[in-house]
Amino acid sequence: MxxxxxxxxxxxxxxxxxxxxxxxxxxxxxxxxxxxxxxxxxxxxxxxxxxxxxxxxxxxxxxxxxxxxxxxxxxxxxxxxxxxxxxxxxxxxxxxxxxxxxxxxxxxxxxxxxxxxxxxxxxxxxxxxxxxxxxxxxxxxxxxxxxxxxxxxxxxxxxxxxTWNLWVRNDWFKEANVPLPDTWHQFFEALPKLMDKSNERYALSIRGGAGSANTLEALMYTYSGIGDYFTADGRATINDPKHVEFAEKYLGAYSVYTPEDDLSKGWTEITATFQSGKAGMVVHNLGSASSHEKAFNGDRSKFMALPFPKNDQGERVHPGMMxxxxxxxxxxxxxxxxxxxxxxxxxxxxxxxxxxxxxxxxxxxxxxxxxxxxxxxxxxxxxxxxxxxxxxxSKNPYYLPGYNKVQKNMEPLIQKVMAKKMTAKELLDEWAKQLEKEEAAYSSRK
Missing domain, CATH: 3.40.190.10 (Periplasmic binding protein-like II)
Structure with missing residues (x-):
């Protein structure tokens, strides 16, 4: 009121x-x-x-x-x-x-x-x-x-x-004779092969600032293939062991295969990193396509969008569309x-x-x-x-009034995991706890 x-x-x-x-x-x-x-x-x-x-x-x-x-x-x-x-x-x-x-x-x-x-x-x-x-x-x-x-x-x-996409420097992959990642195994295998730290070329740029939880969540459910965010009894699936495994690998790439300043980067910053020739891969939706076109002068031999890689079951999973x-x-x-x-x-x-x-x-x-x-x-x-x-x-719970609030709450915790001050499991257990609270509140409404 x-x-x-x-x-x-x-x-x-x-x-x-x-x-x-x-x-x-x-x-x-x-x-x-x-x-x-x-x-x-x-x-x-x-x-x-x-x-x-x-x-x-x-x-x-x-x-x-x-x-x-x-x-x-x-x-x-x-x-x-x-x-x-x-x-x-x-x-x-x-x-x-x-x-x-x-x-x-x-x-x-x-x-x-x-x-x-x-x-x-x-x-x-x-x-x-x-x-x-x-x-x-x-x-x-x-x-x-x-x-x-x-x-x-x-x-x-x-x-x-x-759609969400994996934006890649396809010319880098060609130079390194590395296949474009069609599976998550190929994705992680490509990271050390794309690195050229002496020339400030990193394999990946991770969104550690605003929007980091939204991105990590999308990637985890793609990796696991889990469709539902909650079980029949209201338990969250976001802290599933497969998600812990992915978060450890992906966030663990920070400062190893990514620039150190990724810790605070949002969309505009990771896009700039990609376009300036400092990262071989970034995750974002089609909304950055026009700026990529401009930055690379329309030369599509230097950038392309791939669907998220297939998981271990050979499935192509996309986050539930907004x-x-x-x-x-x-x-x-x-x-x-x-x-x-x-x-x-x-x-x-x-x-x-x-x-x-x-x-x-x-x-x-x-x-x-x-x-x-x-x-x-x-x-x-x-x-x-x-x-x-x-x-x-995936069946993202967009219906939950507090869904976006929970994601924002997780952003500083993701930074802690990247900085090795918190474990991926601790992050995801807290994430699950907050999602379950929102789901219970929603389910109790008439």
Whole structure:
């Protein structure tokens, strides 16, 4: 429940919106538009669409998408609001609108917390009667359903996926006559062979700072092949002996096959290490592809993305994909019109344009086969991985409200393991303890 000061802030914001009126350019919506009315557009149905973390390029895409949709559906008017900046700025604005009863009809940010708060409309009935449902990635749908762990309802229509990758300097592997790692055994075997410390060339750069727990977790479940994070009786699997084994090997490579300053590196720092010619391998998602292209002047003989190596069982396991998608507000007054826009957004051409702009794999399988995906090696590799029937996915507990908090709690402990001040088993036992607490709290909720 919001405290008095937040309610006053919400009312103040709505008063400012009412005075300002409606303007796409400024990103301000009138109360009538936000609620879903006619808004001076004759008898047209008005729906609202809010987008997070908007850049000028993304703004142009969203505005063109709205324009094309309105041309195809002249009886529907879409009020678009793009919120620039990081996701916290968007969530703050969204929380104020929800508290004031002015939630947008459609959002492009999907969170478990909003399911628990009853913000979203379940989409199962709409989806099951949609003739385009078979074109949507099953892996992306599965990820979104996992956010509702209790009932498995679909609360967001997925628009894309981001794969995790092992980014490698393929030219280094060629020079050293070392095979590109297709198995974890080959990965660890390659480390000493890629080292050239005299020239400040390291085999690997490890993310020891922000985001380190997220990365380590993904790698451990890939290595073990364990799909579930919890057993039937609620015990966490993160401290499984196979995970201890991996953490000992991987974090044990710190300062042996990695630079010493890896202890505090986040995404931007490991990317810079890779691009400056100081590391032969780093772990990150497709989001770093564009910066790699720029850093290496488009010379793909110097960098490539590989799927995570196969485990001892010969399985290719990928972390459970981050749930992404368009959501429908439970309070929307024009849900049929909202669904029309959502499915238009997932049409082949629009979804392909979205994926190309964001550097993500379109959720529409036809769009993921487009030329731009197939001609870029790392995009094709990612699309093939997601569509392969042989790829297994971990069931990450994104539904737990405290899931990200637990990962953040583990980051300083990972640094301790890297610095040999804590054992991998001690780290993972504490990790399991905190996850089990979150799972128990979630399971006790009605």
């Amino acid at each position: 919001m405290n008095l000061s937040r309610i006053r802030s919400a009312l103040s914001l709505l008063a400012a919106i009412a005075v300002a009126g409606c303007s796409n350019e400024s990103g301000i919506l009138s109360p009538g538009d936000a609620a879903g009315g006619t808004s001076g557009h004759g008898k047209k149905t008005t729906i609202t669409f809010w987008a997070a973390s908007v850049t000028p390029e993304r703004k142009a895409f969203f505005e063109q998408t709205v324009k094309t949709f309105e041309e195809q559906y002249p009886d529907i008017h879409v009020e678009y609001l793009g919120v620039p900046g990081d996701i916290s700025a968007y969530e703050q604005k969204l929380d104020v609108a929800i508290a004031a009863g002015q939630a947008p009809d459609i959002t492009n940010d999907f969170k478990a917390d909003y399911i628990a708060r009853g913000v979203y409309e379940p989409l199962d009935d709409y989806f099951n009667h949609w003739d385009g449902k078979d074109a949507i990635s099953q892996g992306a749908l599965q990820s979104n359903r996992l956010l509702d762990a209790k009932e498995g309802k679909l609360y967001a229509l997925p628009y894309s996926s981001q 749930p992404l998608g368009l959501t429908m507000s439970r309070t929307s007054k024009n849900k049929d019109a909202v669904w029309k826009f959502m499915t238009f957004y997932l049409s082949k051409d629009v979804n392909s344009q979205y994926g190309k702009l964001y550097g993500e794999i379109p959720a529409n399988n036809e769009a993921s086969r487009d030329t731009w995906v197939q001609e870029i090696p790392y995009m094709k590799s990612a699309a093939d991985l997601l569509m392969s029937k042989d790829t297994k996915f």
